[in-house]
Structures are given as structure tokens and as C-alpha cells.
Amino acid sequence: MSEDIGNRVVLITGANRGIGLAIFKAFYDSNYIVIGTYRSESGQEILNDIISDESRAAAMRMDVTSKKDVTDVFKKVRERFGSISTLINNAGITHDNLFMRMKDEEWDEVIDTNLNSVFRITKESIKDMIKSKFGRIINIGSVVGLSGNPGQVNYASSKSALLGFTKSLARELASRNITVNTISPGFIKTDMTKKLTDDQQTAIAKSIPLSRLGSTDDIANLAIFLASDKASYITGENINVNGGLYM
Numbered sequence: 001m002s003e004d005i006g007n008r009v010v011l012i013t014g015a016n017r018g019i020g021l022a023i024f025k026a027f028y029d030s031n032y033i034v035i036g037t038y039r040s041e042s043g044q045e046i047l048n049d050i051i052s053d054e055s056r057a058a059a060m061r062m063d064v065t066s067k068k069d070v071t072d073v074f075k076k077v078r079e080r081f082g083s084i085s086t087l088i089n090n091a092g093i094t095h096d097n098l099f100m101r102m103k104d105e106e107w108d109e110v111i112d113t114n115l116n117s118v119f120r121i122t123k124e125s126i127k128d129m130i131k132s133k134f135g136r137i138i139n140i141g142s143v144v145g146l147s148g149n150p151g152q153v154n155y156a157s158s159k160s161a162l163l164g165f166t167k168s169l170a171r172e173l174a175s176r177n178i179t180v181n182t183i184s185p186g187f188i189k190t191d192m193t194k195k196l197t198d199d200q201q202t203a204i205a206k207s208i209p210l211s212r213l214g215s216t217d218d219i220a221n222l223a224i225f226l227a228s229d230k231a232s233y234i235t236g237e238n239i240n241v242n243g244g245l246y247m
């Protein structure tokens with residue numbers, strides 16, 4: 001039986017490419033009201049190409065590091081679509097360097113984009129969720145937040161912090177019928193992993209029990225499930241989607 005998702009409004013950050021774009025498409029195809037946010041100007045066109053029904057989807061520009069952008073987007077969403085019920089904190093960056101050489105900016109930008117933004121955007125979202133006594137918050141972490149990785153002290157720190165964020169907020173909001181979970185992808189085929197050479201990708205695939213890099217749909221499928229009523233008893237969890245790379 002298909003679920004009645006009524007007029008649930010979903011906001012996805014960094015929805016113009018990679019994992020965020022796959023999540024945007026999955027929610028749009030599942031008849032949610034979907035707002036995909038983007039930073040680069042090309043994002044508007046990419047998302048508009050998918051949106052055939054403007055009454056239940058929109059692309060809005062939001063740099064997740066800008067408090068003003070966040071406040072403006074939430075205002076626009078509330079005016080046009082109503083309260084947000086589901087938030088997917090997906091936008092993220094890497095600035096890899098060995099720790100000894102890591103510059104202040106490389107640390108600050110990664111923490112601000114991957115972690116501080118989650119604080120900023122989630123804080124805006126929960127106002128609506130508390131009022132409507134329903135909410136789903138899904139953070140996109142990383143296998144590296146669990147395993148660590150040389151050259152990624154900044155990135156791994158930002159992603160492992162999401163686990164503490166998820167568990168603590170899940171405890172705070174459970175009584176309001178709001179669940180908070182993290183999805184930690186392994187190696188997924190996107191622009192982020194395109195930086196790897198073919199040889200590196202082959203070596204990585206060999207180290208993965210399921211012998212392949214993941215697809216963006218592997219992540220989107222879980223996001224759809226966690227947002228659904230079928231996942232109403234799951235909160236404070238981290239779920240690995242990594243082909244067995246890290247167990």
C-alpha cells in the first residue's frame with residue numbers, strides 16, 4: 001500500500017548534483033513537495049529541468065554558510081509551500097591535505113560547510129516540525145567519519161561530529177515525534193569521487209566487499225525510507241551505505 005505523504009515539504013541542501021540531486025529526484029518522484037537548494041548559478045537550470053509541476057517543487061539558491069541565505073530561503077518556502085517536515089542536510093565539501101600542511105582556511109571552510117551549516121539549517125527547520133508534531137532530519141555523513149582517513153582530518157572531524165549531533169538531537173526531539181538520523185555513504189560515484197584516477201577507483205572497488213563503488217540511488221533509496229512512516233521507530237541512528245567497506 002502506498003503511503004499517504006499528504007503535503008509533506010522536504011528541503012534538500014546541495015541538490016543540484018551528486019547525491020543531493022538523486023535525493024531530490026527520488027522525493028519528487030514520490031510526490032512530496034520538494035525544495036532543492038543550490039549554490040552555483042547553474043543549479044537553477046538543472047533543477048528546473050526536472051520540475052514539471054511548479055505547485056510542488058522549487059529550486060532556491062542557498063549558500064549553506066550564509067545565515068542570511070538560510071533565513072531568506074526558509075521564509076520563501078513557508079510563504080509558498082508551508083511548514084517544512086523533512087530536512088536533508090546533504091551539502092558538503094572536502095579540502096584534503098595532510099594535517100601538518102593543513103591551512104586554517106581548509107579547516108574552517110570544511111567545518112563551516114559540513115557542520116556549522118547543519119546547526120544553522122536544522123535550527124530553522126525544527127521550529128516548523130515542533131509546531132506540526134512531525135519531523136524527519138536526515139544528515140549525510142561519511143564512512144570517513146567512522147574510519148578516519150589520512151589527508152582528511154578536517155572532513156572526518158566534520159562528519160564524525162554529525163554522529164554526536166544526531167544522537168543528542170534525537171534524544172531532545174523524540175517526544176515531539178521528530179526523528180534524527182545520519183546516512184554514512186562509502187565511495188559513491190559523484191563529482192567528489194571523480195577526482196580519483198581510474199587506477200585509484202579500481203583499487204578502492206577491490207577493497208569493497210560488494211566490489212563496486214555505490215550509486216547515488218543507493219543513498220536516495222535509504223533517504224526515502226527514513227523519511228517515510230515505515231521508519232517511524234528509527235532515531236539517533238547512523239546507517240552505513242558502503243558496500244561493506246566499513247562494518
Ligand SMILES: NC(=O)c1ccc[n+]([C@@H]2O[C@H](COP(=O)([O-])OP(=O)(O)OC[C@H]3O[C@@H](n4cnc5c(N)ncnc54)[C@H](OP(=O)(O)O)[C@@H]3O)[C@@H](O)[C@H]2O)c1
Pocket residue numbers: 013014015016017018019020038039040062063064065090091092093113140141142143184185186187188189190191192193
Ligand atoms: N561521493 C561520495 O563518495 C561521498 C561519500 C561519503 C559522503 N559523501 C557526502 O555526501 C554529500 C554529497 O556529496 P556528493 O558526492 O554528492 O558531492 P558533490 O557531487 O561534490 O556535490 C556537493 C554538493 O554540495 C553543494 N555545496 C557545497 N558547498 C556548498 C555551500 N557552501 N552551500 C551550498 N551548497 C554547497 C554543492 O554545490 P555546488 O554545485 O554549488 O558546488 C553540491 O551541490 C556530502 O555531504 C558528502 O560529504 C559523499
